[in-house]
Amino acid sequence: MFDKEKHIHNKRIHAERLSLRIEQLAMIGKTDRNGVTRLPLTEEDDKAQQLVGEWMKQAGMKVRRDDFGNLIGRREGSDPDATAIMIGSHIDSVPNGGKFDGTVGVISGIEIVQAIHDANVSHKHPIEVIAFSDEEGARFSDGLFGSRGICGYLTDKELAVIDVEGISRKEAMEQFGLSTEKMANSVRNATDVRAYLEIHIEQGPYLQAMNQPVGLVTCIAGSYVLRITLRGEAGHAGTVPMPMRRDSMMGAAEAMVAIEKLCGHDAKLPTVGTVGTLEIFPGASNVIPSEVSFTLDIRDSDDERLHKLITDVEVVLADISLRRGLEYHIEQLLSESPVEPSHKLMEQLRSSADKHGMILPELISGAGHDAMIMASITEMAMLFVRCKDGISHNPKEWADAEDIAIGVSILCDTVLKLSNE
Amino acid sequence: MFDKEKHIHNKRIHAERLSLRIEQLAMIGKTDRNGVTRLPLTEEDDKAQQLVGEWMKQAGMKVRRDDFGNLIGRREGSDPDATAIMIGSHIDSVPNGGKFDGTVGVISGIEIVQAIHDANVSHKHPIEVIAFSDEEGARFSDGLFGSRGICGYLTDKELAVIDVEGISRKEAMEQFGLSTEKMANSVRNATDVRAYLEIHIEQGPYLQAMNQPVGLVTCIAGSYVLRITLRGEAGHAGTVPMPMRRDSMMGAAEAMVAIEKLCGHDAKLPTVGTVGTLEIFPGASNVIPSEVSFTLDIRDSDDERLHKLITDVEVVLADISLRRGLEYHIEQLLSESPVEPSHKLMEQLRSSADKHGMILPELISGAGHDAMIMASITEMAMLFVRCKDGISHNPKEWADAEDIAIGVSILCDTVLKLSNE
Numbered sequence: 001m002f003d004k005e006k007h008i009h010n011k012r013i014h015a016e017r018l019s020l021r022i023e024q025l026a027m028i029g030k031t032d033r034n035g036v037t038r039l040p041l042t043e044e045d046d047k048a049q050q051l052v053g054e055w056m057k058q059a060g061m062k063v064r065r066d067d068f069g070n071l072i073g074r075r076e077g078s079d080p081d082a083t084a085i086m087i088g089s090h091i092d093s094v095p096n097g098g099k100f101d102g103t104v105g106v107i108s109g110i111e112i113v114q115a116i117h118d119a120n121v122s123h124k125h126p127i128e129v130i131a132f133s134d135e136e137g138a139r140f141s142d143g144l145f146g147s148r149g150i151c152g153y154l155t156d157k158e159l160a161v162i163d164v165e166g167i168s169r170k171e172a173m174e175q176f177g178l179s180t181e182k183m184a185n186s187v188r189n190a191t192d193v194r195a196y197l198e199i200h201i202e203q204g205p206y207l208q209a210m211n212q213p214v215g216l217v218t219c220i221a222g223s224y225v226l227r228i229t230l231r232g233e234a235g236h237a238g239t240v241p242m243p244m245r246r247d248s249m250m251g252a253a254e255a256m257v258a259i260e261k262l263c264g265h266d267a268k269l270p271t272v273g274t275v276g277t278l279e280i281f282p283g284a285s286n287v288i289p290s291e292v293s294f295t296l297d298i299r300d301s302d303d304e305r306l307h308k309l310i311t312d313v314e315v316v317l318a319d320i321s322l323r324r325g326l327e328y329h330i331e332q333l334l335s336e337s338p339v340e341p342s343h344k345l346m347e348q349l350r351s352s353a354d355k356h357g358m359i360l361p362e363l364i365s366g367a368g369h370d371a372m373i374m375a376s377i378t379e380m381a382m383l384f385v386r387c388k389d390g391i392s393h394n395p396k397e398w399a400d401a402e403d404i405a406i407g408v409s410i411l412c413d414t415v416l417k418l419s420n421e
Numbered sequence: 422m423f424d425k426e427k428h429i430h431n432k433r434i435h436a437e438r439l440s441l442r443i444e445q446l447a448m449i450g451k452t453d454r455n456g457v458t459r460l461p462l463t464e465e466d467d468k469a470q471q472l473v474g475e476w477m478k479q480a481g482m483k484v485r486r487d488d489f490g491n492l493i494g495r496r497e498g499s500d501p502d503a504t505a506i507m508i509g510s511h512i513d514s515v516p517n518g519g520k521f522d523g524t525v526g527v528i529s530g531i532e533i534v535q536a537i538h539d540a541n542v543s544h545k546h547p548i549e550v551i552a553f554s555d556e557e558g559a560r561f562s563d564g565l566f567g568s569r570g571i572c573g574y575l576t577d578k579e580l581a582v583i584d585v586e587g588i589s590r591k592e593a594m595e596q597f598g599l600s601t602e603k604m605a606n607s608v609r610n611a612t613d614v615r616a617y618l619e620i621h622i623e624q625g626p627y628l629q630a631m632n633q634p635v636g637l638v639t640c641i642a643g644s645y646v647l648r649i650t651l652r653g654e655a656g657h658a659g660t661v662p663m664p665m666r667r668d669s670m671m672g673a674a675e676a677m678v679a680i681e682k683l684c685g686h687d688a689k690l691p692t693v694g695t696v697g698t699l700e701i702f703p704g705a706s707n708v709i710p711s712e713v714s715f716t717l718d719i720r721d722s723d724d725e726r727l728h729k730l731i732t733d734v735e736v737v738l739a740d741i742s743l744r745r746g747l748e749y750h751i752e753q754l755l756s757e758s759p760v761e762p763s764h765k766l767m768e769q770l771r772s773s774a775d776k777h778g779m780i781l782p783e784l785i786s787g788a789g790h791d792a793m794i795m796a797s798i799t800e801m802a803m804l805f806v807r808c809k810d811g812i813s814h815n816p817k818e819w820a821d822a823e824d825i826a827i828g829v830s831i832l833c834d835t836v837l838k839l840s841n842e
Contacts, residue, residue, distance in 0.1 A: 202660070203657050203659075203660040204657075204660035204661060204662070205661070205662065205665055206662075221659060223659065225706050225707075234814075234815070235811070235812070235813075236624050236625075236787065236788055236814055237695035237697060237718040237720070237787075238624075238644065238693065238718075238720045238787030238788040238789070239623070239624040239625035239786075239787040239788050239811065239813065240625060240626070240693070240787075240811060241625070241626065241627075241691070241693065242681070242684055242685030242688070242692070242693055242694075243685065243688050244626055244811070247681075247695070249677065249696045249697075249699070250677060250678070250681045250696070252674075253673075253674040253675075253677035253678050253696075254678055256671060257671070257674050257675050257678050260663070260668075260671045260674070263663055264663030264664065267663070267664050270662070271663070272658065272659065272661070272662065273663075274658035274668070274706075274707070274709050275670045275671070275674075275710070276670075276701070276704065276705050276706045276707060276708050276709065276710060277701060277704050277705065277706055278670070278699055278701050280697070280698060280699050283697065283698050284697050284698065285646050285695075285697045285698055285716035285718050285754070286646075286695070286697060286718055287695075287697050287814070288695050288697065289696070289697060295706035297658040297659075297706050297707050299658070299659045333706070365659075365660075366657065366658075366659030366660040366661075367657055367659040368659070390656070390660065390661060390665070391656075392657055392660065393655075393657060393708070
């Protein structure tokens with residue numbers, strides 16, 4: 001039996017083209033330090049969308065920009081009423097970020113459609129490739145803007161958010177040629193999207209450690225961000241004896257050590273905890289700090305374990321505060337429950353991998369992705385591609401084109417299956 | 422035998438006047454939050470010096486401002502060639518500080534001269550009361566400016582230091598009517614200063630705990646300020662597993678817990694350690710910090726113990742860095758060795774206290790004082806007055822006028838002894 005997909009792979013998936021396009025895209029917003037700065041709704045973003053739009057057209061897609069600033073290429077299928085198979089990711093970056101984060105998913109999607117186009121394969125469902133606007137949230141607060149947009153989660157408040165130069169998102173969107181009044185027209189739902197698929201670099205070390213090029217995401221971790229504040233009493237650094245201090249910094253340090261233990265006590269669990277920001281008051285070298293406030297970002301694939309962890313953190317804080325004469329306060333800045341991909345799609349991806357003689361290792365995504373949002377309106381699945389030393393958001397970010405091509409081949413098979421169901 | 426000093430005390434040391442003057446001085450620079458902000462070389466500083474100068478004149482002193490901005494009152498003795506007995510402290514404050522820090526020492530000095538003046542007691546040595554300029558260092562960097570000035574330690578570099586409004590110390594001094602070219606004329610030395618005596622609030626909790634109004638300072642603690650930097654590797658808060666992190670914040674937290682133990686392991690020792698400032702890079706809630714930098718202020722009465730402590734801190738940092746894959750760096754920002762008061766003056770103060778039926782408890786000063794600097798050119802001794810709950814640099818700072826009066830009486834006896842030797 002002639003295997004259509006294998007034929008496409010052998011003849012049409014070009015690792016060289018993937019690699020070349022990744023490098024070409026990285027020239028837009030290239031930084032002095034060999035990184036990429038491509039913030040959303042900027043000139044660089046526009047240039048990048050122009051280039052990606054050209055590639056979409058070459059793959060036989062009709063290209064448009066929706067009212068959230070998402071770039072969408074669409075190749076119609078044989079059934080004009082069928083729901084779309086969507087492949088996507090993003091092409092915006094963090095400041096001085098890498099070439100692969102997001103771009104791999106968009107370029108891979110185009111590569112799949114290009115292969116289908118070149119092989120002139122028929123498909124019933126339309127296939128769309130989407131480059132979501134502002135996934136990273138590096139210019140305005142939050143992120144995942146484009147995916148939250150098409151899933152109907154945006155509020156007017158988010159349009160008022162300003163960047164460091166005082167430009168509101170609404171102004172930036174209008175300068176980008178978008179009409180914020182028309183945003184509602186760009187909202188999608190299950191009646192027109194059949195499935196969402198995304199390839200992304202792992203941004204973690206597991207695939208490299210397992211010596212595997214591609215893995216299947218079985219969960220996108222839930223994420224909670226807490227702001228923890230400890231209040232004690234300011235005092236002269238020279239005159240208050242150690243046992244009489246109510247030192248908020250030392251209390252915070254003790255809490256962090258305990259929190260690190262709570263998150264890391266079982267190396268087999270995917271729980272992670274990060275203190276990424278800290279403020280100290282009054283902030284003089286010769287004054288015992290009266291108040292310390294820090295953020296704690298905790299993530300896990302298991303929502304119950306996350307809730308238990310938050311409780312355990314509170315127990316730690318209560319104990320430390322009692323012993324040290326401090327007061328503690330916990331504010332929840334963000335809460336995202338874990339998201340599971342569609343079991344059916346995961347099974348399909350496993351089966352597609354099997355055709356390539358591969359058993360996909362299973363991974364949890366510690367980072368959030370547009371796929372997590374898309375899961376709220378349609379079936380979703382994700383593949384991860386091995387990335388060097390797990391480094392991301394960094395000019396050193398690297399993924400081999402051969403690894404990406406393997407992911408593209410697997411996904412191409414799945415897309416063909418889904419688009420003919 | 423008629424006891425001249427006892428007579429003066431009974432008749433002439435007025436707790437009410439001390440109290441009234443402390444309140445009057447606190448009106449200059451009074452803040453909304455019931456504190457005092459009297460930064461050096463400001464209009465408030467000038468007003469305060471005017472008021473204090475008036476009190477000095479009432480006590481029969483000749484008043485001048487030296488070229489460092491110190492206010493000096495001098496009552497001549499019978500021997501025009503005799504060296505001066507100097508009593509002093511400062512009248513500048515930290516922002517929103519208390520009424521007692523420094524002011525007690527200056528007002529007490531005037532009270533002693535006033536009592537001598539009122540009783541018309543003769544003395545051979547001249548007696549000076551000095552209000553040092555910029556002890557706190559709250560406007561320009563460093564502090565102890567006036568005492569370092571008259572002891573000959575100032576450099577031109579310090580005149581270039583600017584305040585938050587961009588005014589250099591040199592400009593501020595000139596606006597205050599001082600001539601920075603003439604500063605050398607105001608330097609003092611052992612040939613004209615016989616002794617320096619200071620009363621200061623304890624700014625610590627010991628006298629209150631011992632239920633004693635006044636104590637004898639047997640050491641001004643040495644003080645080292647280190648800037649400790651830990652460098653690891655930035656990473657995505659969601660994707661780097663706990664065991665693979667090189668998290669500089671968690672390393673710093675572990676170091677602080679260990680440092681707190683090193684400083685506080687023996688509650689009988691006066692060792693203290695404070696982390697008062699901390700910076701975290703890059704400083705985003707979802708990024709593992711690559712670098713954390715914090716100050717460590719450590720103090721002890723024993724220089725050898727301080728050096729051992731610094732070594733122990735370095736061992737802790739080396740161990741943590743090795744285990745966590747971090748790099749550490751220690752920069753020494755300040756080093757002041759402990760200073761011992763004159764044994765002869767301490768003996769005299771004990772003997773003066775004995776006359777009042779008191780045995781002076783002995784204390785270490787954790788804070789630095791002008792007395793510490795004055796010890797480099799003359800014999801020095803200090804008394805501490807009980808202060809409520811050890812609170813200082815705070816509007817809640819409080820000392821009872823009765824306690825201060827006891828200190829004044831003891832010091833008055835010692836001044837009379839010294840001024841007739």
